[in-house]
Amino acid sequence: MAQVLVAGVDTSTQSTKVRVTDALTGRTVRFGQAKHPDGTSVSPDAWWDAFLAAAREAGGLDDVSALAVGGQQHGMxxxxxxxxxxxxxxxxxxxxxxxxxxxxxxxxxxxxxxxxxxxxxxxxxxxxxxxxxxxxxxxxxxxxxxxxxxxxxxxxxxxxxxxxxxxxxxxxxALPHDWLSWRIAGFGPxxxxxxxxxxxxxxxxxxxxxxxxxxxxxxxxxxxxxxxxxxxxxxxxxxxxxxxxxxxxxxxxxxxxxxxxxxxxGPHDAAPVKADPAIAGRDVPGGCILAPGGGDNAMASLGLGMGVGDVSISLGTSGVAAAIAENPTYDMTGAISGFADCTGHFLPLACTINGSRITDAGCHALGTDYDGLAELAAKSVPGAGGITLVPYFDGERTPNRPDATATLAGMTLANTTRENIARAFVEGLLCSQRDCLELVRALGVDVRRILLIGGGARSSAVRAYGPGILEHRITLPATDEYVAIGAARQAAWVLSGASEPPAWELAIEETLTGEPTPEVYAQYVGYRG
CATH class of the missing domain: 3.30.420.40 (ATPase, nucleotide binding domain)
Structure with a gap:
């Protein structure tokens, strides 16, 4: 039986990734990536150029039968x-x-x-x-x-x-993923x-x-x-x-x-247009089907195979805690976003503007790299000797403080050491995500499993202190491109015509456990107000 290929595209804040995937197993066949320019105001043409470059690096899309795009949300x-x-x-x-x-x-x-x-x-x-x-x-x-x-x-x-x-x-x-899908279908100015x-x-x-x-x-x-x-x-x-x-x-x-x-x-509807054969599906009878695509957080949850009661915490450019819920959620404080997911369910979500860049800032401030930051933090203790980082470097969305800046609080002559400051940066990142987790819980979500993903999940310090600060066992999926996987899984779902998405195996790297450290989060709450 000939191998059937689908493509999942992740057009994120920082880059476009193209994952050519075996539609039956979900295994990666080819992969390409190209960077986006920095900044918060960007010409969409840069995304198009990055997609074309990533597709070339992935060996082209001529043999791809279905394609879906997952993208950064909200972009206008x-x-x-x-x-x-x-x-x-x-x-x-x-x-x-x-x-x-x-x-x-x-x-x-x-x-x-x-x-x-x-x-x-x-x-x-x-x-x-x-x-x-x-x-x-x-x-x-x-x-x-x-x-x-x-x-x-x-x-x-x-x-x-x-x-x-x-x-x-x-x-x-249009949103970024809408616009890129439209261009892949062969349309443009x-x-x-x-x-x-x-x-x-x-x-x-x-x-x-x-x-x-x-x-x-x-x-x-x-x-x-x-x-x-x-x-x-x-x-x-x-x-x-x-x-x-x-x-x-x-x-x-x-x-x-x-x-x-x-x-x-709908979640597994084919788009009324197909990919331009000059872009994808040239060698496929009938051409390349386009799937609906979706927002990056919903696509990541699809890539992880999440179900009701699962919460993902994604540490990327932003930090996101997202849960799968059967019914719409209405947070009357306005702190939780009542989004939809990619399967017909709902995705109550709390997002921080500041994610793994918090530890980037810690590395820069201390003149070290991620391993060095973790080594310094390991020489400190829970609570960083009394120092707390409130990590609102670029303002914040959860809580809604767009004009805020970051603060290091609780410093004394005795506790101001590189080790304590390193620990405070890691704890500040995790405590900001604990804030999001608590908001999700407040809506009545029964948190059964926490999955930790994103570039920030690779940090040995985040892995070491996460279970204690979140006060929950953490499932650590193998490092992978889950937005692109979710997009590929949706493409395979649409191609199959089935009522449920294909059951692709999720590789689990390990399950993280640790003694609860409630005093760390309590200290953080006291300073962030």
């Missing part, structure tokens, strides 16, 4: 009517839209709570704190999550306010007046659920929320009426209705 790609990018994409970690996020919450919170809302637990009261919480709660009820600077809608609102001419040019809004086939854009529930204008529970776009964000471009303020309707200028509503948004496919 604006296209005009000719399919040209209106402005550089704003990535998830670009926090310039923090004021707009606060403004969207304020707009939703201004009107008093109705009797029906009060019955559902929406906050009443007229002071500013009550109005802010009420706004967050209304957003959670509307789309599963309350806006923060990471989310796409806040970036649209920033564009409408800071660059109104660009906002008025928007003909389509055309001459003015030509048909750019914007209607061929497609996405999935997981990525759409991170925009703040898609309700994953009802599976519908909320174009009224897009109108709310676009209002400043049309010279008006927007608000949330007491009857639950969005109030905005008529021109904003008209524009929101005209914008092309990617078609949201």
């Amino acid at each position: 790609v604006l296209l005009d009517g000719s399919g040209r990018v209106v402005r550089d994409a704003l990535l998830w970690n670009d926090t310039r839209s923090a004021p707009q996020a606060a403004g969207l919450i304020e707009a939703f919170g201004a009107a008093p709570a109705t009797d029906a809302e009060r019955a559902r637990g929406v906050t009443d009261g007229g002071d500013a704190a009550a109005a802010t919480l009420r706004g967050k709660q209304r957003w959670v009820r509307a789309v599963g999550s309350s806006p923060v600077a990471s989310y796409t809608l806040t970036k649209v609102a920033w564009t409408a306010e800071a660059e109104p001419d660009n906002a008025r040019r928007i003909a389509a809004i 055309v001459a003015p007046g030509g048909d750019a086939h914007l209607d061929a854009l497609f996405t999935d529930r997981s990525d759409a659920s991170g925009t703040s204008y898609f309700d994953a529970a009802a599976n519908v776009y909320r174009r009224d929320l897009l109108a709310l964000a676009l209002a400043p471009a049309y010279g008006g303020d927007a608000s949330f009426g007491a009857d639950g309707t969005v109030l905005a200028p008529a021109e904003a509503f008209d524009h929101a209705e005209r914008i092309t948004l990617p078609t949201v496919l």
